[in-house]
Amino acid sequence: MITVSILGAGNVATHLFEVFLHSETIKIVQWYNRSLRALAMYQDQVETTNNLNDLKPADVYIIAVSDDAISGLSEQLPFKNRLIAHTSGSVSVYDLDKKNRRAVFYPLQTFSKGVAIDMSAVPICIETTEKQDVPLLKALGKQIGCHTHKVNSEQRRALHLAAVFVNNFTNQLYRVAHEITEQEGVEFDILKPLILETANKVQTISPYLAQTGPAKRNDKKTIKKHLKLLTNEHHQAIYKLLTSSIKKTHGSIPRNN
Amino acid sequence: MITVSILGAGNVATHLFEVFLHSETIKIVQWYNRSLRALAMYQDQVETTNNLNDLKPADVYIIAVSDDAISGLSEQLPFKNRLIAHTSGSVSVYDLDKKNRRAVFYPLQTFSKGVAIDMSAVPICIETTEKQDVPLLKALGKQIGCHTHKVNSEQRRALHLAAVFVNNFTNQLYRVAHEITEQEGVEFDILKPLILETANKVQTISPYLAQTGPAKRNDKKTIKKHLKLLTNEHHQAIYKLLTSSIKKTHGSIPRNN
Numbered sequence A, B: 001m002i003t004v005s006i007l008g009a010g011n012v013a014t015h016l017f018e019v020f021l022h023s024e025t026i027k028i029v030q031w032y033n034r035s036l037r038a039l040a041m042y043q044d045q046v047e048t049t050n051n052l053n054d055l056k057p058a059d060v061y062i063i064a065v066s067d068d069a070i071s072g073l074s075e076q077l078p079f080k081n082r083l084i085a086h087t088s089g090s091v092s093v094y095d096l097d098k099k100n101r102r103a104v105f106y107p108l109q110t111f112s113k114g115v116a117i118d119m120s121a122v123p124i125c126i127e128t129t130e131k132q133d134v135p136l137l138k139a140l141g142k143q144i145g146c147h148t149h150k151v152n153s154e155q156r157r158a159l160h161l162a163a164v165f166v167n168n169f170t171n172q173l174y175r176v177a178h179e180i181t182e183q184e185g186v187e188f189d190i191l192k193p194l195i196l197e198t199a200n201k202v203q204t205i206s207p208y209l210a211q212t213g214p215a216k217r218n219d220k221k222t223i224k225k226h227l228k229l230l231t232n233e234h235h236q237a238i239y240k241l242l243t244s245s246i247k248k249t250h251g252s253i254p255r256n257n
């Protein structure tokens, strides 16, 4: 049995609460948040508190609060030598107060409150300042059905940065496509199967091998037509930059990765 | 029963051949390609030819050859007043020789030879120069399990352009993410569930509502950190442009689409 307390009541904290609650090998000791309002609806299921001095012993304290609040909250903890782990992709493990054993338990997924997520699709990146703490965090991840990956600080930072490209930036390309279709009064819905297939394709082959289209073929005629169609300068700039990026990747020497 | 002949033997032609062949309400009259080699393995299943003069009557001739070859091939057809449809997203319907009835049967998906595709995930965009030809092409699409959409030239062009954003450009962002992770020796695989979830999310909510991350929050600290981490100037340029694009979309006035 792993005993856990959760600190914070946002998207990540709430998803973790739900899966910890349904695990038979994890016991949630307490759920802390600075304001009790967010926890009110859960008080029949778990002991809630807004007072750090009330925190009882637990194998691990998961700090799932806003990036900027992690360091301050860790300083306020009224105990030492216990294991604490934040859930951020970009905050350093050393930003946690060193009076406790420090770790990161970073779920590399996009969470929204109220949107269920299959935990087997949530890779957990684990980083610790002390080697001895890895097994417990790995076990915690596995017991909720996640794949876990031990990473170092540089690797976690690289993953977080790469996640911005495949999540936030990709989603913005979807948004631009939405604007382009809307302008001609045609349904964005027609693009949805292609969006899924594009994501599906790279599950089994590399993005390098999956690439197709006018930029890869260096089909100047089509590229020129497209640039003419794009009346929005901003869309044009994205078209030009990503076309040149594809040309750079697939230009001169063919590569096999 | 709809009778069809296919012209061309590439990705699209081959996929269409397979699904037409398995339909009980479609009969493939002939399969033409300029060289017979690509058709050799199918000659027991269908009548193949490399001679346009051999083409027999059919309800529709599907021209699935390279964009640049469509116009020339349509000119060489030795008959008139029959229905011919090309499968390109970017070639005008008027590029087809006007001695025949002209149409477009554009599958908005990404096809690769040998990669099976679920036809219910292939929207077919239909355009015709004569109204009377719409029902037959709609029926043809439906009989192979596709959703069909009647579009005009501008709409098809907008869809093709938008498809470049959600397919080619998105795939290039995956590629950049691959480069970023590779550089730190961390597996690109860890990002795959996030790639899928990002595509999944916009199946039910708009890309506008699905957006999250540092650019949307205007989290200057994280953006600065990320730009410092990106040693590749090219990756930096993409980061900057897409961050500013997200800010533009989500800046000043909140919108609800």
Ligand SMILES: NC(=O)c1ccc[n+]([C@@H]2O[C@H](COP(=O)([O-])OP(=O)(O)OC[C@H]3O[C@@H](n4cnc5c(N)ncnc54)[C@H](OP(=O)(O)O)[C@@H]3O)[C@@H](O)[C@H]2O)c1
Residues within 6 Å of the ligand: A008, A009, A010, A011, A012, A013, A033, A034, A035, A038, A063, A064, A065, A066, A067, A069, A073, A087, A088, A089, A090, A106, A107, A108, A109, A110, A111, A112
């Ligand atoms: N959302 C995701 O998709 C995702 C994915 C992976 C990792 N993460 C990371 O997980 C952590 C939490 O993210 P989230 O999306 O769950 O955040 P969120 O939904 O915005 O919730 C933030 C939580 O932090 C608390 N908080 C904010 N400022 C605080 C302060 N000064 N002192 C104490 N508590 C404070 C808030 O308390 P109140 O309820 O009182 O406001 C709230 O419970 C972040 O480090 C984030 O980088 C998020």
Ligand SMILES: NC(=O)c1ccc[n+]([C@@H]2O[C@H](COP(=O)([O-])OP(=O)(O)OC[C@H]3O[C@@H](n4cnc5c(N)ncnc54)[C@H](OP(=O)(O)O)[C@@H]3O)[C@@H](O)[C@H]2O)c1
Residues within 6 Å of the ligand: B008, B009, B010, B011, B012, B013, B033, B034, B035, B038, B064, B065, B066, B067, B069, B073, B087, B088, B089, B090, B106, B107, B108, B109, B110, B111, B112
């Ligand atoms: N691939 C996709 O994902 C996709 C999706 C939607 C629409 N489309 C459109 O579908 C059409 C075909 O694309 P594809 O990907 O199937 O092409 P492809 O795999 O590259 O095959 C091209 C075909 O065109 C033939 N061809 C090329 N030049 C020719 C010429 N001058 N005269 C006669 N035949 C010629 C080739 O014949 P040989 O075998 O003799 O070389 C080959 O059969 C294009 O209009 C494309 O825009 C493609």
